[in-house]
Amino acid sequence: MRPVLDAQNLSKRFTIHQLDKHITGCTDVSIRIEPGEFVGITGRSGSGKSTVLKLIYRTYLPQEGTILYDSNEFGTVDLTSADEQTVIYLRHHEIGYVSQFLNVIPRTTAREIVETAILETGRDAEFARTETERILAHFELDRELWDSYPNNFSGGEKLRLNIARAMVKHPRLLLLDEPTASLDGRSKERVRLLIEQLKNEGTTMLGIFHDLEFMGGLCDKEYSMSLGSFTA
Amino acid sequence: MNKIVLQVKELGKRFGEGCPRCSGGDPTALERNYCPACGTVYALSDVSLDLFESEVLGIVGESGSGKSTVLNCLYFDLEPSGGEAFIAQYKNGNESIFSGSGQTRRYIRNHVFGKVYQNPVLGLKMKFSSLANIAEKMIAAGNRNVGAMENRARELLTHVSIPHHRMKEAPANFSGGMQQRVQIAKALSNNPPILLLDEVTTGLDLSVQARVLDLVKQIQRELSISMLLVSHDLGVVRMLADRTIVMLNGRVVERGLTDQILEDPQHPYTQELVYSLL
Ligand SMILES: Nc1ncnc2c1ncn2[C@@H]1O[C@H](COP(=O)(O)OP(=O)(O)OP(=O)(O)O)[C@@H](O)[C@H]1O
Ligand SMILES: Nc1ncnc2c1ncn2[C@@H]1O[C@H](COP(=O)(O)OP(=O)(O)OP(=O)(O)O)[C@@H](O)[C@H]1O
Ligand SMILES: [Mg+2]
Ligand SMILES: [Mg+2]
Numbered sequence: 117m118r119p120v121l122d123a124q125n126l127s128k129r130f131t132i133h134q135l136d137k138h139i140t141g142c143t144d145v146s147i148r149i150e151p152g153e154f155v156g157i158t159g160r161s162g163s164g165k166s167t168v169l170k171l172i173y174r175t176y177l178p179q180e181g182t183i184l185y186d187s188n189e190f191g192t193v194d195l196t197s198a199d200e201q202t203v204i205y206l207r208h209h210e211i212g213y214v215s216q217f218l219n220v221i222p223r224t225t226a227r228e229i230v231e232t233a234i235l236e237t238g239r240d241a242e243f244a245r246t247e248t249e250r251i252l253a254h255f256e257l258d259r260e261l262w263d264s265y266p267n268n269f270s271g272g273e274k275l276r277l278n279i280a281r282a283m284v285k286h287p288r289l290l291l292l293d294e295p296t297a298s299l300d301g302r303s304k305e306r307v308r309l310l311i312e313q314l315k316n317e318g319t320t321m322l323g324i325f326h327d328l329e330f331m332g333g334l335c336d337k338e339y340s341m342s343l344g345s346f347t348a
Numbered sequence: 349m350n351k352i353v354l355q356v357k358e359l360g361k362r363f364g365e366g367c368p369r370c371s372g373g374d375p376t377a378l379e380r381n382y383c384p385a386c387g388t389v390y391a392l393s394d395v396s397l398d399l400f401e402s403e404v405l406g407i408v409g410e411s412g413s414g415k416s417t418v419l420n421c422l423y424f425d426l427e428p429s430g431g432e433a434f435i436a437q438y439k440n441g442n443e444s445i446f447s448g449s450g451q452t453r454r455y456i457r458n459h460v461f462g463k464v465y466q467n468p469v470l471g472l473k474m475k476f477s478s479l480a481n482i483a484e485k486m487i488a489a490g491n492r493n494v495g496a497m498e499n500r501a502r503e504l505l506t507h508v509s510i511p512h513h514r515m516k517e518a519p520a521n522f523s524g525g526m527q528q529r530v531q532i533a534k535a536l537s538n539n540p541p542i543l544l545l546d547e548v549t550t551g552l553d554l555s556v557q558a559r560v561l562d563l564v565k566q567i568q569r570e571l572s573i574s575m576l577l578v579s580h581d582l583g584v585v586r587m588l589a590d591r592t593i594v595m596l597n598g599r600v601v602e603r604g605l606t607d608q609i610l611e612d613p614q615h616p617y618t619q620e621l622v623y624s625l626l
């Protein structure tokens with residue numbers, strides 16, 4: 117079987133013209149992920165973990181390297197050079213990204229946020245409605261919040277919504293950037309349960325977790341930024 | 349995948365005749381967009397872009413960079429000095445809309461594009477009622493049924509939250525946010541596939557801005573209209589646009605996915621624009 121993701125020799129350097137400064141994001145990272153695998157990235161702060169995820173999501177473009185992604189729709193795509201419409205399609209249908217931060221449009225309710233995410237995958241409105249309620253209930257988001265604007269949600273509520281929005285798409289590849297960093301134990305457990313469920317469904321995942329221990333058992337491999345390779 | 353609904357190729361707009369020094373297309377002959385020898389302003393040079401079905405494309409850049417001029421040329425408010433633009437509705441996209449006759453241009457303006465002007469005075473007849481402003485665009489598109497037009501106008505004004513009892517009032521009495529919402533209703537009246545939005549939220553208070561943005565987002569979600577969204581506010585573009593182009597001195601200096609433009613800007617000018625916001 118082909119790997120879902122085969123990133124080879126990725127290097128990213130940021131140039132700040134005003135300061136005439138270069139900042140290293142990451143150097144020579146190669147990560148290969150087989151279908152259904154859950155891979156964790158470890159490394160100290162500033163070692164480039166988030167940079168790697170953003171390169172895969174195409175928020176950043178690397179100076180060197182290729183990112184071969186095995187798409188359901190397009191076959192093998194190099195995410196470093198794919199055209200923008202292809203990347204937008206993949207973001208809607210196949211590649212999910214969750215960080216600690218929720219970017220929301222003002223005056224869009226929690227329910228609309230999740231429904232929109234489902235509609236982007238091409239499912240119908242009826243399915244979007246029922247599935248949204250199921251997932252919001254799963255994450256134990258208070259019913260009174262479903263039709264309110266997330267601007268006023270607590271940190272934990274925002275996070276649960278953020279994760280719900282990415283997970284309802286059942287993406288082929290899910291990128292997780294410390295999604296549980298500021299969650300309480302109970303909320304973390306809900307996230308863990310859903311990740312486990314996604315894994316059982318065959319979702320491929322690449323994640324950064326503060327305490328990878330907590331994900332223990334789910335994680336198949338660890339990539340160490342300092343070693344520049346998988347740990348044994 | 350989505351189709352292209354509008355393709356702009358090498359659009360140019362010059363104010364002035366040009367002179368031997370500046371007309372060769374050498375950017376170093378200019379001070380920003382201006383020729384010091386003859387006074388010609390190169391408002392647009394070689395601007396190309398593709399707009400896809402149901403996509404919002406952001407256009408950002410500092411004051412004077414040419415953002416409004418792009419929309420004004422497309423809406424035939426200004427005659428471009430060079431370049432082409434193609435839409436599927438005109439000769440199957442095989443001929444530039446700028447080669448069309450006056451009649452063709454009116455048809456495109458009334459059926460293909462809806463526009464919201466940066467300055468509401470240009471988009472609305474300030475002394476006519478809001479209903480009449482919308483009816484005017486529908487009449488231009490060939491509507492004759494007064495009852496049906498009034499119903500449609502009321503429906504649109506309701507959609508943009510203009511209260512019933514104020515629909516017969518002239519926009520001159522309205523706040524800036526209300527005027528923008530009447531412009532949006534007018535632009536939508538003929539169900540155009542493409543909206544041209546020029547600074548729809550500029551100059552409005554934050555709470556009013558949020559309502560207008562919300563409205564734009566709702567239109568995009570429900571009607572799948574494609575939009576060219578001009579704004580000097582990167583926050584607006586971040587919220588609404590999948591892709592963004594950055595203009596400077598009449599040229600496109602950077603283009604990409606919006607998050608890429610905002611988080612990993614490449615061009616020195618884009619970096620200045622983005623970092624000044626942080
Ligand atoms: N958009 C950017 N522009 C400039 N520099 C950046 C950008 N993104 C990351 N960097 C730099 O790249 C390096 C790696 O950052 P990155 O965020 O990938 O680290 P990390 O391993 O995720 O750290 P942490 O554990 O603290 O989140 C840092 O020096 C950072 O300052
Ligand atoms: N009628 C005109 N005669 C001469 N120059 C003009 C004319 N109209 C516009 N310009 C010039 O063309 C350039 C582009 O103007 P434009 O209105 O497109 O800028 P903009 O990016 O929309 O700016 P803003 O953010 O301030 O609205 C400017 O330098 C402007 O001074
Ligand atoms: Mg990080
Ligand atoms: Mg303007």
Ligand SMILES: [Zn+2]
Nearest residue numbers: 367370383386
């Ligand atoms: Zn000159």
